Every structure is written in structure tokens, then in C-alpha cells.
Amino acid sequence: MEAPDLQINYKWGQSLNYSEIRDYLQRESLVTIKDFPLNDDELQSFINHLGTPLNEKRNNNGKTVFDVKITQHNNFFTSIANSNLAFPLHTDCADFNSIPNTIGLLCVEAAHEDEGTNNFMLLTDLLKHLSEIEKQKLLNKKWKFRNQERSILSSENDNHKICYDRITMQSFSKLTPIEIEELNNLDKLFRSLSFKIKLKKGDLILFRNDVMLHGRDKIDINSQRLIKRIRFDIKLPSFAMPPDFEQ
Template sequence: MHIHWLQWGGISELKNLFNQIHENLLHGSGICVVKNVPIDDDNVSYLSIAKSFSGELLRDSRMPSRSLEADTVIYRVEEDPLNTDAYAHSATNAHFPLHTDCAHFLYPAEVVMLLCVQPSTNDGDGKTILTDVDDILTMLTEQQISELAISRFTWWQGTNKQVRVPILTKSDDGRWRIRFNQATLMREMNASDFAKSSVLQSLIEVLEKIELNPSNSISLTANDLLIVHNQRVLHGRTAFTSNTSRLLKRIRVKVNDL
């Protein structure tokens, strides 16, 4: 994985900063970290970057009990002792395996932003794990790739909505895209069909290997803003010690041109 490191240079430099982020997400590695993004109660700098995409800032309405900010577009990723949703890794201190945000949506957000307000106070835990689809594909066989690109997996089977789409798709520019979240897929497919699928088990083994390679993880520090192309890069995090006040603020954006 390759990270494009950038610096916040104030509102006057926003256009230039945004152009570099956009260019990276469009043609580059799909992973940027902007350093020194100021944090204030109104999230002014953070929202100014998010709004530069001219896309739709998505609300996470799934968990009304969670604290939300800025007209509910900012979701606080923090350990929540009151959380009872077993699928809401973001509200726990547990390991969150490599995944796509909104993997079960018909159209997952193209951009996921995570602003680190406070890292875990325990050095070396709560690390961010990143990998891009091309690195994953180098560890799969041709046969596995074509199965992942052809099989329509059951991502969601709600009454008014069904989402049955492959894990790998090719976009018009010939680049691969990926959607994956093992917990949500297992929930919809049922555990025994999920366990019987050898291609899914192989993919999970590959992702576990990627997670174990230290060169695929970084420790975000306060004021670091991670921006990933959510359809080309998987992200996750290692477990962290409970009660360490780790806090990230998350924004998801639907962007037509990415």
C-alpha cells in the first residue's frame, strides 16, 4: 500500500489540497493522510474538505443512540459501553477486519474519511490497516478472481431491497473495484453457506495474511485525516485497550466522478 502524505495549510490552501486528494483518489493509490487538520467543536476544517468533493455526505442512521455531529454527517468511532449491535465494530474496542464501508449497499460510498481526534493511549494498538485491491489480487489465483467477479453474493435481502452483486467488479477505466465485509456477508448468506464457500475462505485467508504484514498498518496520530477510496482500498484496525478514549470522526461521501 502507498500513502500520499499531505498537510493542512489553512482554508486559503484548501483548493490546492483538495486537488491533490482528488487526483490521488482518481488515478493514484487511493490512500491519503492529511496531517495537522485542526479539530474544533464545529468541525469547520474537516467539513470544508468533505464538502470539496461536491458529493453527498451520507448519514449513518442505523444507530440513533450513537453520538453524531454536524447535522448527523459525522459519526463518532469510539468504544461505546451501551452498544448492543454485534455488527457495529465501530462502537467497540475490538479488531475490525479489513472491509469496505457500506459493503451491503447497492452503491457504497466512494470516499471514507476518518479524522483521528485521539489515538489509543496504548502505543501500538488501535492501528489502521490498509490494502488495495491490486495487492489482494496478486495473492489470489485467476480462478478465484473470476469466481469473485462472477458470483452474485447475497449482501442484503431486506423486504424492499435486495443486493446481490459480486465482490470484484471492473470499472469503465479497466481498474478493479472491491466490496467486502465478512461479518455482514456472513449474516446475509448464513454461516454454513459462508463457511462452505472455498473462494470466500481463500479471500479471508489472504486478508488475514495482509493484516499480519506490519508494512500494511500505520498509527494515526491526533489531527491526521485518513481519506480512502472505499471501492479500491480496504481498511480496518487492530483491537485497542478498553477505556483509552480513542476517538475518530468518520464521514462517508458519495462522489459521482470517483
């Protein structure tokens, strides 16, 4: 699978076309901005033009920009995002009361060339590979995401969304062998439909969190990789844009 993205080269003092960027994100596409300033305030200001940022209350003292880097406390990683482990394809904040619909990742320090690659899967690609019975099962069955119960797929006016986080689902539920096999098969399908993007220093990638899954490959424990993450909500079109299942 290939990334359907808009690519922009950032220039200091440049007047960015925020409407164009927002339009691409609304149409469930990726946006990559090259040579973006490696500055929290600049990132914050940029995102403020696109939508409403989410404060990172869990691990970042309520700030909107979060440092994704290897971080340990008492010899334990503070989170899987702050580990060197491979991060399977997932939805950010799947256990939140309200899930932000867009994510921004700014690469400040890249991992070595053969590690830490970001992985993505488009919901539109997944829907083309599901039978109607399989879709209905994913729409109807509820799974536990910590204190939330949600289906993997949801639909409103034929607009589909996805919510998936295998680690959270398995950590807060006692799954049956059949359910584990079901998730194993989904993970295998997700990986088969995924594509890779290697972030370089100064790359800012923006993508939809409700119609894509994302993850990353394993990195070296001593890696200095640093990604600035910001989660936010963009206003989505009020009209339905049903996916074309016949493509």
C-alpha cells in the first residue's frame, strides 16, 4: 500500500495554506511537511490553526506537545510509546472518553535508517477486504478499552471509523481463545494492508486517528530518537462521504 499524502516544504515566514491542509486531513489523507522548525511553540501555533489540541494529562504535566523518546523509571519504561519496543498498529487514546481525530508527529531526532520506521493502515483499504458479515461483526461486537466499551468499527451516515488497541484490549479484558484468535487474524490483516514511512529530522506528519491505524518498528535501546507528538481535533464535514467498496 502507498501513502496518499500531501507534501509541503516549510519555509520560514511562509504563509501556509491551512485550508488545503485541513481539507486533505478531512478527506482521510496524510500530510507531510518537510523541514518544519524543531520547536514546541511553533508546532503548537501551527496546530492551533488547524484544530483544537488535546492536553497530554497523563505524562506531560498537561502540555499539548509530548516527547516520545525512550524513558525509564526504576528500570521500567514509562509507556510503550516511551520504550524501544515495536508498537503494533493501533488507535491513540482508544480508552479516552473522547478520542482525538488527528495526530501530529514531528521528528526531532531520527532513529537509525533500519529501525523505528512508522507504519500506517487506512480504514478504506481494510473495508475493501472485509465481507459484509465481517464488517457487521466488527460493527456490533463491543470490546473493553480500560473503562470504555467500544466496537472496533463504528458507522454514522455510512461514515466508518476504527478504534483498535490490542494492548489495551488484552490488558483490561479476559479474552477467550476464540477472541484471541480473532484479534490475531485482524492483526495479520492489518499488517498486510499497512505501508511504511521513515521520518527524517524536520519531518512533520499529520494523519487521522479515527480512520487510520499507526505504529512503529522496534528501535535500539540506546537510540536518541525523539518525536514530538501532538493530538488534536479538526472539524470534520457534516455530510456523509461513504467509502467506495467497489474499487
